[in-house]
């Protein structure tokens with residue numbers, strides 16, 4: 499590891515959007531922090547393999563961490579982006595129904611959103627023809643606070659904030675062999691046998707959070723949730739974008755349905771689908787094109803198969819209760835260890851308030867050690 503120091507106050511494992519936001523919030527409180535990342539660069543896993551959507555917080559159960567952090571994160575991410583000149587587009591999102599059965603689901607979504615303090619506007623077919631003439635549907639709900647953001651630039655700004663407060667980042671360094679000792683947590687890098695130590699270790703390792711946790715002998719196995727990987731593949735559209743807003747069908751069991759999003763260059767991207775997988779493989783397979791075509795055709799009948807090509811994919815880390823899990827010693831009795839599990843969507847939108855929440859936990863632990 500490229501640092502001469504061997505003893506730290508706080509180590510954050512993982513330089514994805516969540517780990518970086520946590521480290522930024524700790525650095526903002528004038529505390530020493532080191533981010534350790536196994537890859538060559540920041541944000542190379544899930545944080546750059548998503549839809550880049552700033553969600554409103556519509557679907558999650560009231561008072562869940564997802565509902566609370568998403569709603570707060572939505573407004574905070576827009577103000578941070580404005581202040582820092584990060585590219586975003588608050589373009590709005592339509593959740594569409596294509597049958598009377600789906601219209602009933604829209605009504606449930608509207609009620610749920612209302613419980614979370616989010617007002618969705620009902621749009622009928624005539625109105626929709628004016629705002630999105632290429633869209634085929636019975637009716638829709640409109641969320642005006644949904645949008646898209648340049649997540650790479652968001653992470654780059656978090657790093658600027660960390661370094662500005664003398665926090666550090668190291669790359670190509672995989673944290674392993676974690677051992678809990680009295681008032682210290684020891685760990686190795688890249689499985690060598692040189693031990694480093696930290697007062698607090700914050701596990702933000704995304705798809706590998708449960709693996710890092712399993713690596714800690716003193717952590718009870720019952721504290722580590724069972725993780726399911728749900729892969730989402732994307733296809734891109736060649737040619738002009740048919741829509742100005744984000745278009746979402748009603749959600750599926752493991753995702754939000756194959757939707758139409760825009761990137762900041764104005765290009766249309768379709769996806770992600772949802773497929774339970776056992777391992778991390780980001781390849782996108784051509785056989786999926788037909789499935790995407792059939793799904794998109796329902797809301798955009800003019801689509802032709804030759805206009806969609808395979809793009810990227812990302813993998814969601816899902817826990818049974820489908821909410822974020824943030825554990826400290828009150829959950830697992832190890833003072834100095836904070837684990838984050840199941841940080842799937844809306845983790846990008848929620849990154850700023852999650853960072854603040856974990857930093858507050860850190861300060862409590864720090865003051866007590």
Ligand SMILES: Cc1cc2nc3c(=O)[nH]c(=O)nc-3n(C[C@H](O)[C@H](O)[C@H](O)COP(=O)(O)OP(=O)(O)OC[C@H]3O[C@@H](n4cnc5c(N)ncnc54)[C@H](O)[C@@H]3O)c2cc1C
Pocket residue numbers: 511512513514515516517518534535536537540541542543544545546547548549550551552553671672673674702703704705706707710729730770811812813814815841842843844845846847848
């Ligand atoms: C298909 C898909 C679409 C999504 N769409 C959206 C969306 O539109 N809006 C939204 O708000 N959210 C969305 N999300 C969710 C969002 O992308 C994630 O919640 C967020 O990126 C998680 O960030 P993270 O930092 O926890 O994880 P990651 O970005 O995966 O970062 C974890 C980091 O830890 C590193 N690491 C792992 N193990 C170790 C180790 N032992 N030592 C050192 N480093 C390690 C990894 O290399 C990685 O860089 C989507 C997710 C998916 C999969």
